[in-house]
Amino acid sequence: xxxxxxxxxxxxxxxxxxxxxxxxxxxxxxxxxxxxxxxxxxxxxxxxxxxxxxxxxxxxxxxxxxxxxxxxxxxxxxxxxxxxxxxxxxxxxxxxxxxxxxxxxxxxxxxxxxxxxxxxxxxxxxxxxxxxxxxxxxxxxxxxxxxxxxxxxxxxxxxxxxx
Amino acid sequence: xxxxxxxxxxxxxxxxxxxxxxxxxxxxxxxxxxxxxxxxxxxxxxxxxxxxxxxxxxxxxxxxxxxxxxxxxxxxxxxxxxxxxxxxxxxxxxxxxxxxxxxxxxxxxxxxxxxxxxxxxxxxxxxxxxxxxxxxxxxxxxxxxxxxxxxxxxxxxxxxxxxxxxxxxxxxxxxxxxxxxxxxxxxxxxxxxxxxxxxxxxxxxxxxxxxxxxxxxxxxxxxxxxxxxxxxxxxxxxxxxxxxxxxxxxxxxxxxxxxxxxxxxxxxxxxxxxxxxxxxxxxxxxxxxxxxxxxxxxxxxxxxxxxxxxxxxxxxxxxxxxxxxxxxxxxxxxxxxxxxxxxxxxxxxxxxxxxxxxxxxxxxxxxxxxxxxxxxxxxxxxxxxxxxxxxxxxxxxxxxxxxxxxxxxx
Numbered sequence: 001x002x003x004x005x006x007x008x009x010x011x012x013x014x015x016x017x018x019x020x021x022x023x024x025x026x027x028x029x030x031x032x033x034x035x036x037x038x039x040x041x042x043x044x045x046x047x048x049x050x051x052x053x054x055x056x057x058x059x060x061x062x063x064x065x066x067x068x069x070x071x072x073x074x075x076x077x078x079x080x081x082x083x084x085x086x087x088x089x090x091x092x093x094x095x096x097x098x099x100x101x102x103x104x105x106x107x108x109x110x111x112x113x114x115x116x117x118x119x120x121x122x123x124x125x126x127x128x129x130x131x132x133x134x135x136x137x138x139x140x141x142x143x144x145x146x147x148x149x150x151x152x153x154x155x156x157x158x159x160x161x162x163x
Numbered sequence: 164x165x166x167x168x169x170x171x172x173x174x175x176x177x178x179x180x181x182x183x184x185x186x187x188x189x190x191x192x193x194x195x196x197x198x199x200x201x202x203x204x205x206x207x208x209x210x211x212x213x214x215x216x217x218x219x220x221x222x223x224x225x226x227x228x229x230x231x232x233x234x235x236x237x238x239x240x241x242x243x244x245x246x247x248x249x250x251x252x253x254x255x256x257x258x259x260x261x262x263x264x265x266x267x268x269x270x271x272x273x274x275x276x277x278x279x280x281x282x283x284x285x286x287x288x289x290x291x292x293x294x295x296x297x298x299x300x301x302x303x304x305x306x307x308x309x310x311x312x313x314x315x316x317x318x319x320x321x322x323x324x325x326x327x328x329x330x331x332x333x334x335x336x337x338x339x340x341x342x343x344x345x346x347x348x349x350x351x352x353x354x355x356x357x358x359x360x361x362x363x364x365x366x367x368x369x370x371x372x373x374x375x376x377x378x379x380x381x382x383x384x385x386x387x388x389x390x391x392x393x394x395x396x397x398x399x400x401x402x403x404x405x406x407x408x409x410x411x412x413x414x415x416x417x418x419x420x421x422x423x424x425x426x427x428x429x430x431x432x433x434x435x436x437x438x439x440x441x442x443x444x445x446x447x448x449x450x451x452x453x454x455x456x457x458x459x460x461x462x463x464x465x466x467x468x469x470x471x472x473x474x475x476x477x478x479x480x481x482x483x484x485x486x487x488x489x490x491x492x493x494x495x496x497x498x499x500x501x502x503x504x505x506x507x508x509x510x511x512x513x514x515x516x517x518x519x520x521x522x523x524x525x526x527x528x529x530x531x532x533x534x535x536x537x538x539x540x541x542x543x544x545x546x547x548x549x550x551x552x553x554x555x556x557x558x559x560x561x562x563x564x565x566x567x568x569x570x571x572x573x
Binding site: 081 | 345374501505506521
């Protein structure tokens with residue numbers, strides 16, 4: 001692939017990842033769900049170096065059904081923690097094109113610094129995020145998003161948002 | 164000022180200071196966590212000789228290991244020289260321990276084997292510098308440790324909780340139970356708020372409504388246990404059992420029942436390599452047990468996982484939800500167990516964040532009216548030979564606080 005094409009791919013992917021971050025910070029979960037291909041997997045592993053998510057414990061290992069249920073939980077008003085959900089602000093940066101899948105999907109890695117605010121306190125969640133993005137017109141759909149929290153193996157606190 | 168602890172715990176209520184007073188917390192560390200049996204690990208975390216993990220007994224960091232002779236040991240994670248931790252990783256396997264500060268070297272049983280430039284010491288006897296070993300006993304793979312040489316034997320301490328632990332371990336489905344991983348989180352609240360919660364069925368349909376809404380019809384039915392014949396029973400020594408789903412008390416009974424629809428796909432997958440009897444036993448085990456055994460002070464065998472708590476300060480507690488599965492069992496069954504665990508447990512589960520929020524709210528609210536308003540534990544009648552009991556009875560909390568009183572006034 002030419003450098004020019006790769007640069008353009010990465011710029012488009014960065015724009016898409018920023019859009020996803022904005023949707024989540026602004027809790028537009030319906031729009032967020034629409035970003036996914038139906039077989040897409042949203043993964044937050046416990047061990048930040050994990051490669052076999054299926055056979056190990058994750059914080060989230062979501063197919064389409066689990067994503068929908070998770071969004072429903074966050075928005076239904078039935079969950080006391082989600083009814084007073086933390087506000088979040090995330091910065092995404094350090095985008096790197098790692099390569100392409102056999103289907104031509106983009107493999108991208110980015111940095112995410114997320115700050116949540118709730119009950120008079122801020123908490124920080126820092127992660128490497130790995131993406132598999134399928135091109136759709138001038139934009140993308142998410143095939144896989146893996147959020148590798150730096151402190152995933154340590155004690156966290158109740159998370160009332162989507163990292 | 165020393166508090167009169169017997170006055171702070173009444174039969175049906177406890178004083179709010181039990182959640183908020185740092186001096187009481189210090190006494191709890193001393194008289195409970197440094198005095199009684201504290202759960203430290205499950206056998207499956209140390210499958211091989213020389214395996215070790217790091218954890219805590221109360222506030223004290225410890226190494227739990229299987230030494231080169233195969234004996235499980237619990238030793239203070241503290242070099243006898245200047246106090247540095249010997250191990251900082253979560254787990255490992257090593258034929259000995261070397262302190263990274265001055266390279267004092269210990270055997271897997273904690274004996275000091277060597278140190279650099281020993282001639283710098285006069286009259287030095289290595290035998291005086293063995294890593295501090297705690298007393299260790301285990302029951303059915305559950306490893307406990309205590310600083311107290313005079314504590315009763317572990318089996319006596321567990322007492323009437325033992326048959327419930329035996330029942331709980333049937334979720335190995337014919338295989339030994341194995342730790343599959345863990346979720347760990349902290350909440351800004353006192354450790355006893357979590358201790359209470361494991362025997363609190365009353366909160367379930369309220370706090371966990373969003374979890375219940377996410378279940379299919381049959382599973383939702385299973386978790387609607389408010390009026391399903393459950394009960395709470397005081398098992399002595401602060402331990403209790405809360406039976407929520409009576410038909411899931413003994414996972415080796417009722418194996419002829421039809422396999423629930425949600426496990427049909429799993430059952431089909433298992434049939435490729437297992438007999439129909441094995442499939443039924445494994446599928447039933449995947450469901451988990453229909454009860455919580457609360458073991459004072461820090462472990463619960465809770466439906467399908469181990470809940471372990473660690474007091475960090477009077478208003479900070481660490482909780483671990485340890486996923487368990489079948490050691491050597493079918494991968495598909497263990498995957499199903501992992502997915503069920505992820506669904507409810509952990510910082511992103513459909514249950515835990517709501518529990519954590521409720522516990523934090525208890526801690527925040529109990530800053531109000533400390534001397535005049537008490538924490539109430541007066542709900543429901545205890546199960547006795549003549550009384551069927553009530554799943555929402557606060558019997559387990561009353562049992563735990565009576566043990567608390569016994570230990571704090573000893």
